[in-house]
Amino acid sequence: MSVITPERTETPSAAPRGQLHIQTVGRLREMIMNGVLPPGARLREVQLCGALGVSRTPVREALRTLAAEGLVDLLPNKSVVVARLRAPDIVHLYRVFGALEGLAGELACARVTADEIAEIGRLLSEMVDLHAKADRTGYMAINHAIHRRVVEISANPILEAQWRTLLPRVERARALANLDRDRWSAALFEHSKMFAALAGRDGPLLNRLTREHFLNGLPSTTAQAERAAEGPTG
Structure with missing residues (x-):
């Protein structure tokens, strides 16, 4: 070690x-x-x-x-x-976190204002630019801001508290997923569909797309975690 x-x-x-x-x-x-x-x-x-x-x-x-x-x-x-990132733990984590964010998205659709939709749209545009520049650090910061705003707009303090508890582990795993360029590009496209659902205030659709977004990231994330686990322990 x-x-x-x-x-x-x-x-x-x-x-x-x-x-x-x-x-x-x-x-x-x-x-x-x-x-x-x-x-x-x-x-x-x-x-x-x-x-x-x-x-x-x-x-x-x-x-x-x-x-x-x-x-x-x-x-x-x-x-x-x-702590090591173990593939089975990431699977459990993503399923729970995806369910939390999916519910947050559905609740947010019932409350989101036109100004808030415009705000998230601007963040998404920034994320597209950062992806084009291959700026992973900047991209991840904006990505976090978008997810956080949806949770805040949902206005459910119990949900937000659980979300914040799990967030550090998810952010660490999410960074692994974006080491895969193909997955990174696919995730960006998924964000555009999720934004369209939010802008259309379609709660059930946003819930489903958000859950799928996390599940779609599992193969890349777990593969990266397994490769990291194979490294030397010293």
Whole structure:
């Protein structure tokens, strides 16, 4: 199992404890999402403290938060490793998350305003441009914004809470799917159909298309996860 020593980043300015916790979680989450801390990597508190410029307390608390999100595993020997993406887990995750987003889409269709439709349409146009430029990072940011707005428009706080709980694991898996150029292009086309359903306020159709969108991404995502699992563990 490899031990990762990330490069030192800029030391954060003094901040209230709650804000420091949020910053530390965000930076570690980004390092996991971007592959700086790859699956299976062992995380040592002392090294993370040095890299992030913070004390052990915010690092320890951040690791507990990331464990609750499913991004790291806390092992019985008190060591911490970046969680591996396992194909069976991704299948279960996508089915549940697709159902949540499908329901959110159906609820949103009953509430969405003309201004909100125009807003999401502009985001979709940005996503098309980013795809043409092969800008995966920018594309994923806009993709997230579109999905988040639909969930927000659904105005169901219980649904949104569950969605946010699962989101970090889904975003990590979704990034794998878009490593496949063909799947990336297909996903963009699916987004255009989903937007048309939203603009037409066809809730049942958007529900179905959203579920299919996640299921269609499974073969590529699980294949990428299996390839990553075959890599060396150090």
